[in-house]
Every structure is written in structure tokens, then in C-alpha cells.
Amino acid sequence: MRNIFIIILLAISLPSTIFASGPSREFYSIRIYQLKNASQESRLDAYLQTALLPALHRLGIAGIGVFKPVGNDTAAVKKVYMLIPFKSLEQYTNLQASLDKDAEYNTAGAAYIEATFDNTPYLRMESILLQAFPDMPRHAAPKTLRGPKTERIYELRSYEGPTERYFAGKVQMFNAGGEIPLFARLGFNAVFYASVLAGSHMPNLMYMTSFDNMAAREQHWKDFNSDPFWKQLVAEPQYQHNVSHVDIVFLHPADYSDL
Numbered sequence: 513m514r515n516i517f518i519i520i521l522l523a524i525s526l527p528s529t530i531f532a533s534g535p536s537r538e539f540y541s542i543r544i545y546q547l548k549n550a551s552q553e554s555r556l557d558a559y560l561q562t563a564l565l566p567a568l569h570r571l572g573i574a575g576i577g578v579f580k581p582v583g584n585d586t587a588a589v590k591k592v593y594m595l596i597p598f599k600s601l602e603q604y605t606n607l608q609a610s611l612d613k614d615a616e617y618n619t620a621g622a623a624y625i626e627a628t629f630d631n632t633p634y635l636r637m638e639s640i641l642l643q644a645f646p647d648m649p650r651h652a653a654p655k656t657l658r659g660p661k662t663e664r665i666y667e668l669r670s671y672e673g674p675t676e677r678y679f680a681g682k683v684q685m686f687n688a689g690g691e692i693p694l695f696a697r698l699g700f701n702a703v704f705y706a707s708v709l710a711g712s713h714m715p716n717l718m719y720m721t722s723f724d725n726m727a728a729r730e731q732h733w734k735d736f737n738s739d740p741f742w743k744q745l746v747a748e749p750q751y752q753h754n755v756s757h758v759d760i761v762f763l764h765p766a767d768y769s770d771l
Contacts (some may be wrong), residue, residue, distance in 0.1 A: 537649040539598040540706055542718070544638040547590040552647055555624065555633040556592055561768040563621030567614050571607075573597065573740070575651055577703065577720075577771035579763035592765060593668065595704070595771070597651050597719070597724050604641070642706035642718060647687040652771050654701040659724035665701065665721045666763040667729060667771075674756040675721050679715035682754040683707060687719075695721065703771060713757075722771075726762070742769055 547553050579596035586588050598604040611617055618625060624633050644650065657664055670739055673679025686692050686705055690768055695702050700721040708716040723729040745751065765771060 522670070535646075535649045536599070537646065538651060538704075539596065539604055539709075540642040540651070540704060541604060542640040542642065543594040543596070544640075546635040546637070546703075547592065548635050549689065551588075552633055552635075553590050553592070555627075556564040557641040557766065557768075559621050559624035559633065560594065562594075563617050564611075565768065565770070566620070567611055567617035568596065568618075570714040571603075571610055571616065573603075575653060576769050577586040577666070578769040579668075580766060582665070582764060584764075592766075593761070595651075596608065597704075621771045626709055627692050638712070640696070640711040640761075641709045642704075642711075642716070643709055645683065645687055645692065645705040645707065648702065649707050651704040653703065654703065654722040656699060657722060657724055657726075658699060659764045661765055661767070663725045664722060664765060665724075665729050666719065666720055666765060668720050668763060670713065670718045670759040671755045672714060672757040673717075674713050675753055676757075677713045678754045681718070681751055682706045683717060685745065685751050686719075689751065690741070691745065693747075694736070694741055696740065698739065699730060700732055700736075729762075736769075 545556055547556065560578055568576055573596065575597055577593075577594075579593040581587065581591055581593075590732040599609075627657070654664075671682060673682055692702070692705060702722065703722060705719040706717065708714060708718060721732075723732060724728050
């Protein structure tokens with residue numbers, strides 16, 4: 513009940529563009545696991561691959577993404593990103609209860625679930641809750657990627673707005689403004705576009721695009737920045753100063769990722 517109450521408060525306080533009417537829009541949970549060494553990474557991979565993803569599939573949750581940052585092998589603190597799509601907030605809030613009832617999940621994931629305080633499978637886990645944009649209400653697996661999976665680049669972008677009003681303008685820019693169709697026309701293979709409902713950086717939107725490799729990514733963004741429609745859109749007065757901070761993370765898909 514407490515989680516549902518929090519979500520109701522968020523719905524009241526966030527810009528109306530986030531909860532606009534239209535086709536049913538997915539909710540997303542982005543989990544970011546922080547790991548201290550390769551042993552934790554191996555234990556987490558085993559849990560995700562053999563326990564959590566199969567359990568989510570049994571619950572009817574498909575198209576789950578698991579990603580690792582480029583250069584993760586040499587990072588001091590390793591990370592694993594997980595994207596879980598939900599059809600509703602009820603499905604999101606009931607997830608743990610559903611997992612607790614799944615005997616197969618609890619058996620397969622025992623090493624993770626029953627880890628002791630002095631031998632944990634991760635350092636810390638961050639969870640971000642999002643809702644899909646109206647003009648892309650459901651996430652999508654990339655359709656035109658042809659390169660080896662090990663070379664594929666998934667680009668996760670986070671745009672923070674200076675205030676709620678400016679943030680609403682950036683959301684509008686993606687939807688009514690036509691930025692989403694522009695990405696589609698230029699072949700960015702978008703996975704999702706979404707507003708952050710609860711996270712550590714607010715107001716905030718996030719989206720993910722995907723490419724065969726880093727060279728393809730560079731060419732796509734070159735084409736985007738030189739496109740006449742983009743130049744006209746970004747110059748419009750109502751869309752000025754609507755992003756105060758940008759974070760970009762380059763990711764490779766895990767071998768067992770659905771995406």
C-alpha cells in the first residue's frame with residue numbers, strides 16, 4: 513500500500529504530459545547493480561540468467577534487457593544495467609510477492625537470494641522507475657542490427673531539466689515536436705523513451721538507442737545533428753534551455769539479454 517501511495521503522489525506532482533491519455537503505456541524499472549570484483553559479476557550473471565529472467569518470463573514479462581558498460585572489465589566499480597518492462601504499476605509493485613511464490617525461482621536463485629551479509633553478490637543496487645512516452649508507449653527490440661552481438665552498442669541517455677516546466681517542454685519536444693519520428697527515420701533503433709517517475713535525478717527523462725557498433729553510432733549522430741528538421745526543431749523558442757545536464761552510458765548486451 514505504501515508503494516501505491518507514493519506513486520499516487522508522484523502522479524499528482526509530475527507534469528500532466530507524463531500521464532497523457534492514449535494507448536496503454538509501459539512502465540520500466542532500470543536496475544543498476546554495482547559490483548566490486550569479477551566474482552560478484554559472475555554470481556550476478558548466474559542469478560539473472562538462470563533465476564530472475566526465467567521467472568520474469570513465466571510472469572509474462574518479455575523483452576528484458578541486461579547490459580554492461582563498455583570498458584566494464586577494467587572499471588574499478590563494475591556495473592550491470594537491467595531494463596524490466598511492466599504492463600502496469602500493479603505488476604511492478606507485485607513483482608517481489610510473485611517471485612516469492614515461485615519455487616523454481618527460489619531454487620535456481622538460492623545462492624543470490626540467501627547470500628550472507630559478509631559475502632554479498634553486489635555492493636549496491638539502484639532502482640529507477642519510468643513511464644513510456646505517449647509516442648512510443650511500448651519498448652521495442654532493435655530490428656535492423658546485423659553486427660556481432662559483442663560489438664553492438666546500446667546508448668542510454670539521461671536528460672535532466674532545470675525545472676518541471678522546462679522538463680515538460682523537452683518531453684513535448686520528443687512527442688508532439690517530432691523528435692521520436694526523426695530518430696526512427698534516421699534508423700536509431702530506439703528501445704524506449706520514458707519519463708523518470710522516481711529516481712535520484714529529477715526531473716529527468718531517459719531513452720535508449722542501439723547500433724551495430726561504435727562507428728555506426730558516430731555516423732548516426734552526425735546525420736542527426738546535420739538533419740534540417742532537427743536544426744529547425746532545436747531552434748524553436750519554446751524548446752530553449754530545456755536540458756540542464758546529460759549523462760550518456762555506452763553498453764554492450766549480455767549474452768543472455770532478451771534485447
